[in-house]
Amino acid sequence: MPYSSTDEVTIEKSPAYFITESVPQRIHTMNASTKLIVIVRDPVTRLISDYAQLAANKAKKDRQMASFEDLILLNGRKINTSYKAVRIGIYAIYYSRWTQVFPKSQVHVVDGDRLVYDPYPEVQKVEQFLGLSHRISRENFSYNSTKGFFCVRLNGTSDKCLNESKGRRHPQIDPQVIQILRRFYATHNRLFYRLVGKDFGWPEF
Ligand SMILES: Nc1ncnc2c1ncn2[C@@H]1O[C@H](COP(=O)(O)OS(=O)(=O)O)[C@@H](OP(=O)(O)O)[C@H]1O
Structure with a gap:
């Protein structure tokens, strides 16, 4: 990580850090005052999104992916x-691991589902968590109906949307399989809500 001067905040993003066992202690050893942000979404949607991403990567190489059901059941x-x-998607395992090393006050959990349909309040909370003065306003987000997502509006006109690898169409999954998954994650989700102190309201049936 590069050094930051007193008026800078250095941010680094690596999704795999959340689940990799050796990482919390290594980051703590590097800098115990590091603030951590994790974005979570309904684990069932996350799993389908993960599958859609792998399937898209395979399709680029003209390879086919096993069916979702065959992989997860x-x-x-x-x-x-x-x-x-x-x-x-069993977030409680990883969150516990991080909070055994870092105090909970240094770990901020973003509601990823809400970040999609109403990004401003989630971003405001991140500013607050990082101790930044509020610079981002509602006007910095504009809904792009073609993409079906909010994009960032920086100078009043030009919008910066995430690229097409974000916000792909998800495959249709058999509702019975969704139900099995929801039941599986329900207990883990409830434990996660307790640990974080926030109910994310992910469907259980
Ligand atoms: N504004 C906006 N535009 C497009 N996409 C958005 C946006 N906000 C959040 N998302 C959601 O981000 C999901 C992709 O996140 P990833 O997990 O692939 O991100 S990463 O691995 O951390 O890079 C991606 O998931 P999928 O919809 O499954 O592709 C989106 O739902």
Whole structure:
């Protein structure tokens, strides 16, 4: 990480840090005052998004992906917990790991579902958490109906949207499989809500 001067905040983003066991202690050893931000979304949607991303990457190489159901279910009914993308959604495991090393006051959890449909309040909370004065306003977000997402408006006119690899169309999944997944994640989600002190309201059925 580069050094920051007193009027700078250095930000680094690595999604895999959240789940990698060795990372919390290594970051703490590097700088114990580091502030951590994690963006979470309904783990079922996260899992489908993960699958859509892998399928899109395979399609680019003219390769086909196994079906979602074949990957996440054993014998068509039981959740395959050895599938990495399934385990990533058990946020309580990873959050506990981080908060054994860092105080909870240094870990901010962003509601990723809300970040999509109403980004401003989530971004405001991040400014506050980082101790920054409020510079971002509602006018800095404009809804792009073609993309179906908010984009960032910087100088009043030009919009910066995320590229097409973000916000892909998700595949249709059998509602029964969704139900099995929702039941599987429900207990883990409730534990996560307790640990964070916030109910994200992810569907359980
Ligand atoms: N404004 C805006 N525009 C487009 N997409 C948005 C936006 N805000 C949040 N998102 C959601 O970000 C999801 C992609 O996040 P990733 O997990 O791939 O991000 S990363 O791995 O940390 O880079 C991506 O998930 P998918 O919809 O599954 O692609 C989006 O839902």
